[in-house]
Amino acid sequence: MLDAHDMESGEDDFYSGGTDDCNDSDDGEPDYGFVEEDADDSAMIASHRSQKNFCVLREEDIRRHQMDDIERVSVVLSITEVEASILLRHFHWSVGRVHDEWFADEERVRKTVGILESPVVPPSDDSELTCGICFDSYPPEKIASVSCGHPFCTTCWTGYITTTINDGPGCLMLRCPDPSCLAAVGHDMVDKLASEEDKEKYNRYFLRSYIEDNRKMKWCPAPGCDYAIDFVAGSGNYDVSCLCSFSFCWNCTEEAHRPVDCSTVSKWILKNSAESENMNWILANSKPCPRCKRPIEKNQGCMHMTCTPPCKYEFCWLCLGAWMDHGERTGGFYACNRYEVAKQEGQYDETERRREMAKNSLERYTHYYERWASNQTSRQKAMADLQQAQTQNLEKLSDKQCTPESQLKFILEAWLQIIECRRVLKWTYAYGYYLPDHEHAKRQFFEYLQGEAESGLERLHQCVEKDLAQFLNAEGPSKDFNDFRTKLAGLTSVTKNYFENLVKALENGLADVDSHAACSSKSTSSKSTGCSSKTRGKGKGSSRTGGSSRNPDDNL
Numbered sequence: 219m220l221d222a223h224d225m226e227s228g229e230d231d232f233y234s235g236g237t238d239d240c241n242d243s244d245d246g247e248p249d250y251g252f253v254e255e256d257a258d259d260s261a262m263i264a265s266h267r268s269q270k271n272f273c274v275l276r277e278e279d280i281r282r283h284q285m286d287d288i289e290r291v292s293v294v295l296s297i298t299e300v301e302a303s304i305l306l307r308h309f310h311w312s313v314g315r316v317h318d319e320w321f322a323d324e325e326r327v328r329k330t331v332g333i334l335e336s337p338v339v340p341p342s343d344d345s346e347l348t349c350g351i352c353f354d355s356y357p358p359e360k361i362a363s364v365s366c367g368h369p370f371c372t373t374c375w376t377g378y379i380t381t382t383i384n385d386g387p388g389c390l391m392l393r394c395p396d397p398s399c400l401a402a403v404g405h406d407m408v409d410k411l412a413s414e415e416d417k418e419k420y421n422r423y424f425l426r427s428y429i430e431d432n433r434k435m436k437w438c439p440a441p442g443c444d445y446a447i448d449f450v451a452g453s454g455n456y457d458v459s460c461l462c463s464f465s466f467c468w469n470c471t472e473e474a475h476r477p478v479d480c481s482t483v484s485k486w487i488l489k490n491s492a493e494s495e496n497m498n499w500i501l502a503n504s505k506p507c508p509r510c511k512r513p514i515e516k517n518q519g520c521m522h523m524t525c526t527p528p529c530k531y532e533f534c535w536l537c538l539g540a541w542m543d544h545g546e547r548t549g550g551f552y553a554c555n556r557y558e559v560a561k562q563e564g565q566y567d568e569t570e571r572r573r574e575m576a577k578n579s580l581e582r583y584t585h586y587y588e589r590w591a592s593n594q595t596s597r598q599k600a601m602a603d604l605q606q607a608q609t610q611n612l613e614k615l616s617d618k619q620c621t622p623e624s625q626l627k628f629i630l631e632a633w634l635q636i637i638e639c640r641r642v643l644k645w646t647y648a649y650g651y652y653l654p655d656h657e658h659a660k661r662q663f664f665e666y667l668q669g670e671a672e673s674g675l676e677r678l679h680q681c682v683e684k685d686l687a688q689f690l691n692a693e694g695p696s697k698d699f700n701d702f703r704t705k706l707a708g709l710t711s712v713t714k715n716y717f718e719n720l721v722k723a724l725e726n727g728l729a730d731v732d733s734h735a736a737c738s739s740k741s742t743s744s745k746s747t748g749c750s751s752k753t754r755g756k757g758k759g760s761s762r763t764g765g766s767s768r769n770p771d772d773n774l
Contacts, residue, residue, distance in 0.1 A: 272458045273448040284428045300404035301333045310431045332402030337367030366401035376411045383416045387423045440464035477724040478645040486648040508538045586651040597640035604633040632682040632710045639675045660728045671716040678709040
């Protein structure tokens with residue numbers, strides 16, 4: 219990932235590469251988004267970052283890029299910078315499109331955009347001119363006009379400009395006050411006649427238009443963040459990371475969710491916020507009052523139900539019949555054999571089926587949502603722990619173990635890996651929820667890879683969270699610290715491999731299942747092991763689905 223100043227920054231995934239399409243680096247300091255870091259920290263973090271096809275832009279970067287584009291168009295087309303900015307705004311800040319349209323038909327473009335070659339109203343040598351709005355006469359120095367030449371006094375101009383600026387970003391497409399004229403009003407007129415407050419508003423709209431009207435750029439969606447992202451398509455990976463440490467998907471602007479596609483994420487977020495799950499809960503855990511039909515939840519052991527006022531209907535929870543019809547002959551207060559008879563006759567089959575389906579649907583959703591939310595919570599805690607490690611723990615550990623901080627970067631490596639893996643694991647539960655139940659082989663393969671990755675991540679997380687504590691609280695150097703270093707570095711590497719396999723498998727649509735099944739069938743018919751060996755060569759996950767396996771970290 220490339221920042222406009224830096225070669226690394228923010229939070230990024232570890233599983234795919236990119237290109238150096240946005241390399242506009244200066245000699246600025248890298249910013250990871252947590253704390254200021256030294257050169258060694260930056261080099262360590264950079265080792266995690268694949269070069270990405272996007273740039274993070276600060277406000278000064280946006281202004282510089284904006285002015286560069288204006289100057290390029292001004293020089294190539296031999297027009298003023300004011301006219302160049304009007305052209306660029308009209309064509310959504312696309313320099314290439316401006317050039318194409320201009321050289322294809324300059325006259326049409328001038329007419330459409332409002333850049334006139336000659337004034338509609340010729341200049342006058344009169345000692346006084348009449349304002350076209352207030353119709354008062356003014357000396358020439360009190361009159362102003364744009365390229366069309368329509369004369370208006372500076373007071374009317376100021377009122378006109380102020381009103382349009384207060385109306386919002388539409389002031390960037392301001393035209394001559396004359397109703398019949400389409401001549402554009404540039405920022406030079408605003409700078410000349412508007413108040414300082416209005417000029418500040420106009421310049422803010424002008425700056426934001428460079429991002430909001432530009433198809434290659436978007437603002438970071440994190441609350442309170444003023445950074446923008448310049449994205450170059452081509453890698454197929456839409457996850458981008460801002461300097462504020464927030465990662466999001468360029469395509470849908472939701473938080474980064476690779477390897478799950480945007481459609482699945484959209485459905486999952488909608489489901490989490492929809493009322494459908496509330497209705498499922500009501501259907502699964504309540505019954506409607508036979509009289510008023512309001513849902514009632516049974517909160518005591520007795521089957522004698524009384525609806526709330528004003529209904530106050532008394533009925534049996536089991537059969538929903540009137541309670542007055544229930545006595546000793548029907549089973550008393552705690553059992554209703556009328557329901558069992560009716561059930562055998564099929565009277566309640568449809569109701570039971572609907573309630574059972576709702577209960578199963580709710581339980582299934584709860585299973586995936588709880589794990590999705592738990593990994594999100596764990597990820598946020600890991601980010602806080604990483605910040606604490608950077609600001610406090612490394613220095614403390616360096617003092618206690620008599621080890622330079624430069625040799626403790628393996629701890630930050632572990633935390634960075636945990637943060638990324640928690641993000642990936644979280645979204646795999648959304649993937650699993652929408653994986654069709656009838657595709658049993660794919661579901662088994664997915665759950666196997668997910669389970670292996672989650673198991674590895676838990677071992678890594680426990681090691682860096684709990685095992686590290688004993689060295690932080692030690693009285694002095696420990697002879698076991700080098701063994702801890704080896705163990706943690708090994709777990710970090712193994713966990714990364716697990717998640718690489720998981721990410722690749724999901725991005726391929728679990729296609730290895732089909733190829734493995736076809737290969738196994740061919741192997742069985744030919745009684746040859748050649749195909750199976752070939753399948754094992756594809757990756758760790760596919761080689762271990764069919765039989766016993768050995769964890770790569772058993773030797774750690």
